[in-house]
Amino acid sequence: MAENYISRKDRIIASAIEIISDSGISALTTKNLAAKENMSEALIYKYFGSIDEVLVEVVEFYFKYDNMVRKSSLSKEGGYIDKLRYYLETYAEYYDNYYAIATFMLQYEELLHNIDTRERISSCITERIKFIEDLFQNAIDNNEIKGNISASELANNVTGITMSHILVRRIEYHSKSFKQEYMANLEKWFELLKV
Numbered sequence: 001m002a003e004n005y006i007s008r009k010d011r012i013i014a015s016a017i018e019i020i021s022d023s024g025i026s027a028l029t030t031k032n033l034a035a036k037e038n039m040s041e042a043l044i045y046k047y048f049g050s051i052d053e054v055l056v057e058v059v060e061f062y063f064k065y066d067n068m069v070r071k072s073s074l075s076k077e078g079g080y081i082d083k084l085r086y087y088l089e090t091y092a093e094y095y096d097n098y099y100a101i102a103t104f105m106l107q108y109e110e111l112l113h114n115i116d117t118r119e120r121i122s123s124c125i126t127e128r129i130k131f132i133e134d135l136f137q138n139a140i141d142n143n144e145i146k147g148n149i150s151a152s153e154l155a156n157n158v159t160g161i162t163m164s165h166i167l168v169r170r171i172e173y174h175s176k177s178f179k180q181e182y183m184a185n186l187e188k189w190f191e192l193l194k195v
Helices: 008-023 030-037 041-047 051-062 066-075 080-097 099-112 118-141 151-171 178-193
Strands: none
Touching: 008 030, 008 041, 008 051, 008 099, 030 041, 030 051, 051 099, 051 118, 066 080, 066 118, 080 099, 080 118, 080 151, 080 178, 099 118, 099 151, 118 151, 151 178
């Protein structure tokens, strides 16, 4: 019943995300998308001019909430590590609730080689890492954490931890949620950084 309220274009994007999650970006073809949506390939072109346009929309969908999550994080009470924790927890919850979208982080490299998605994916990754770096720098400046590792290195480490957790969940069964395992790991890591 809820599907009746979702536009056909949005359903195509959701199906594209599932195809990428299940089989990788190379499996995203009009033929596979049409089969998943139970429609003709010709009908796909009614909504999108090419499969690359679908991919661009998928990238836009993936980064859709970034600005809102950043603003919400900055408005949280507490120190900068609390703001960072909120930011990371929000994404962990998002990935828990939308398993297919979590694997999108593992596709960054391939998306950087696609002429249609390169600029957008590059700017969004840069914005995310810069936001995390700024939170770490403010935490260092406010004596919340040690300054023996640069904010830039810390931001890259957090990004690496995120990608590692997503990858491991793709290949192994886990009884706990992504958020539980991921945040438990980060809490241990934050403890090591405390002044």
